[in-house]
């Protein structure tokens with residue numbers, strides 16, 4: 001019935017089958033504000049919009065002012081750092097996200113980054129591709145073991161736990177973690193007795209690999225800065241798999257250039273796409289990826305499907321699995 005149809009604004013490309021689910025029940029506008037040719041259409045649609053679905057675009061207070069009818073935002077991401085949480089709560093706008101469906105894929109990516117950095121995979125693949133492999137390689141091109149080393153996980157949530165399983169059960173690594181709270185043994189499953197909660201400073205001092213999987217919040221901004229790098233072993237490798245804001249990039253460059261740490265593997269950056277002039281792009285000790293944590297065909301589709309379901313459920317007056325709890329915001 002037309003009276004139950006809502007105005008939905010899709011602000012990032014959705015797979016055809018998920019777009020069709022929305023169109024079957026509601027009136028849908030597709031306009032991505034990051035694409036210059038679609039920007040005007042996006043802002044023109046805001047005053048009528050009751051539901052937004054998309055990702056990778058900051059939703060500001062000023063933008064919410066232009067969307068007085070908005071009831072729900074469904075993010076095609078687990079991270080919610082692009083949204084003004086307190087303001088959404090005050091305005092009574094529901095926020096949904098996609099926890100769980102991307103956990104294993106993101107842990108795969110982060111573990112690949114850890115392996116690639118430690119074993120120098122991109123550098124040595126380029127060595128072969130460029131025709132430099134003329135004789136057996138020497139120790140100047142050797143990497144460092146991953147198995148048996150100590151992994152330090154900052155943020156023992158869904159992705160942190162998935163990383164810990166790979167490390168402890170697959171690679172025989174010692175796993176230390178720091179989190180807002182100690183994970184009860186009863187929630188550790190096969191990891192019971194295999195992972196150890198430690199204070200953050202102890203983790204930074206002892207870990208061979210320091211991995212960030214904490215969300216970006218005011219509290220975690222520059223969690224990995226000059227002070228943290230100074231505590232690490234000179235052989236430490238830093239991996240950022242969560243958000244660019246966690247790492248102070250100037251301090252990281254200084255730590256790499258002064259041999260305070262060995263290397264860094266980065267999937268995320270303070271500014272994305274990474275500006276071409278960023279020294280991190282070509283740094284010999286950095287493996288940089290274009291924010292591909294969840295970027296597989298299967299997982300990106302599962303995220304879109306969950307975000308679409310979340311949106312449809314909120315509009316139908318139901319409580320979706322991916323509703324983000326704004327009460328603490």
Ligand SMILES: NC(=O)C1=CN([C@@H]2O[C@H](COP(=O)(O)OP(=O)(O)OC[C@H]3O[C@@H](n4cnc5c(N)ncnc54)[C@H](O)[C@@H]3O)[C@@H](O)[C@H]2O)C=CC1
Pocket residue numbers: 078079080099100102103106154155156157158159160178179180181213214215216219220241242243267268291292293294295
């Ligand atoms: N690179 C990529 O493509 C992806 C990045 N992410 C990022 O990873 C983050 C984590 O995702 P999930 O594991 O699903 O979230 P989660 O909410 O399950 O886990 C986050 C953990 O961090 C802990 N934490 C929060 N603040 C902390 C602090 N100040 N100190 C120590 N621990 C703290 C929380 O207690 C929680 O256990 C997301 O918020 C997102 O930013 C997620 C998916 C893909």
Ligand SMILES: O=C(O)C(=O)CO
Pocket residue numbers: 076077078079080102293294295
């Ligand atoms: O879901 C997220 O938060 C991402 O960064 C991309 O999957």
